[in-house]
Amino acid sequence: MDATDRAIVLATQEGLPLVPQPYHAVAEQVGISPVEVMTRLHAMLESGVIRRIGAVPNHYALGYKANGMTVWDVDDARIDELGERIGQLDFVSHCYQRPRHLPDWPYNFFAMVHGHDRAEVERKAQKIAELLGDASSGHEILYSTRLLKKTGLRISV
Incomplete structure (x- = not known):
């Protein structure tokens, strides 16, 4: 630089x-x-000096009061294929794979869903469940309790 x-x-x-x-x-x-x-x-x-240029919306200001990180136990052999499909859904803002931490944490696939209320998030999670089908053996929805300020690394003058 x-x-x-x-x-x-x-x-x-x-x-x-x-x-x-x-x-x-x-x-x-x-x-x-x-x-x-x-x-x-x-x-x-x-x-690679910068990673991306993109919008970071404030979902709360846009009326999306329920923000749920859906976490899934997905068959490892199918996670790439299914992750591509889930990531293309218009109501999923981001999704990614993470390691399981057994026996307490069986979830290896995460997809962030935003809704005007929890019922909307649950309906969207049901659509994800239908797409995952028998490749998923369980999930939970972890709701945001507060909005964190989203910032990346900063350089100073």
Whole structure:
């Protein structure tokens, strides 16, 4: 990372400006062209300096008051195939595989589901259960009790 890349990271690490042309605003702040901002961000993504550029919605502000991490005991031989299918559902914000910790924790597949209320989350979890079929031998829904501030690693000036 050179000084310009660092300036772009500092200008965007709290989020892109909420304006119609955010890359133009960053470019003005850093003193380069919007095309150069986008080119440099792309290069930083490709090299792994930054992991992603994406929206981080506040589900509570959008009316989704029930947020449930569904946890599943899924057949290891089918988890990749089924994870792809579950991850494509429009109501799953993210899903991933994690190790089991037997005998207390048999779950190896996690899928985050958001709903306006718990009944909606439970209906969505039922759809996941139908897709998993007999490849799943159990699940639970772990509901959020509070909203945590979502931030990544920050660099200082």
